[in-house]
Amino acid sequence: MALASQIPRPDLLRPGGSRRSRKRGRRNRLVGVLFLFAIIAGAVWLVFFRDGAVENGSPTPDADESTAVAADTRDSDIIDLLNRRADTSDEIPAVVLPPEPAPTDTTSDAARTIEPIPSADETPDDSPPPPQTSTSPATIRAMVADGSRKLAAGELVEARALFNRALHDPRTTDRDQARLRDRLTELNQTLVFEPVLMPTDPYFREYILQPGDALSRVVRRENVSVHSMFLQRINQISNPRTIRAGQSLKLPTGVFHAIIYKAQYRLDLYMDAPGGADWMYVRSFGVGLGEYDSTPVGSWVVTPDRKMTNPEWHNPRTGEYFAPDDPNNPIGEYWLPLTGTDPNTQVRSGYGIHGTIEPESIGRAVSMGCVRMLPADVAIVWEALAEGKSTVEIQP
16 A cells, blocks of 8 residues: 555646746745844844944044034033032032134134234323423422412412522422423413503502603603513503503513523523522523524623614625615614623624524524524513613523
């Protein structure tokens, strides 16, 4: 009896059926093997490669992810700090934030310009410079300060006296002397050259005009040591013929004198004798002097009865003659002759103070030896200095 396994199967008896079956079986086994291998490979990668990559810091995130990580780290640090502050005492621990990445500087060294930051001492200051301080001794500074207080209080005569004392103190520095001359010039513009008469001013007095008076007559009768034109100037009388009886005049009580400093090309006008107890500085004027140091040093007096306005002049070198009113007359419109009073000057003649038609020569040594002044300046000196009384000291 034939077994069931020995009984022929109908499908196996078909031509070609056995070959197709075998091919299908092999393909199914291959797919199964590949699937199994894929599962094993995935398991191996999960176990070994993924853990190792994380531990070694790979893969590398891009720039945006790195920035996000740094920001998240910084934010988490701050949040942790705030949480700790809520649970701790008032003392706050310092927090060090991760440094920000430095920006890349693409500017070349040749094109980069670094502007230094000025220090406090180098900070530009457009405000006016502070006034210069005095370099004279403390006693001189105190004297000037006292004069300034009196000036502020309206005590002009007293302030002038203090400034004048400081000016002539030998301890006063040259710079402070220049400042004092400026202050005295300003004060004397009021006290000397304006019709202002202060009750305490020792250098001027009041005179009431009488019927029939003229300025020249007042000068002679009151023994005033200035020209009548000086009275007209300081009383600001525009026309001397219009004065009237009962009118008040200011008259100087003393004599004016002058000192010429050759090195500074400067003439200083004084009331009362220079060097005396009461000598008072009035103001300064610029001068021109003789070429080749030809202006003699020494003491002089204004020659009596020789002062002239609108003078004629003979050039002693060329013999050229200039008539009065000649606009080309080199000595201008005022001539103030000087007579020497010391051994060095007594032997000299022909020297004097005069005007000029060359204003650019002031401050220079270009004359034939005389002292020349600007027209407006020489007019004041000519009017103030008295013939036979006023002295002129010429110093080196």
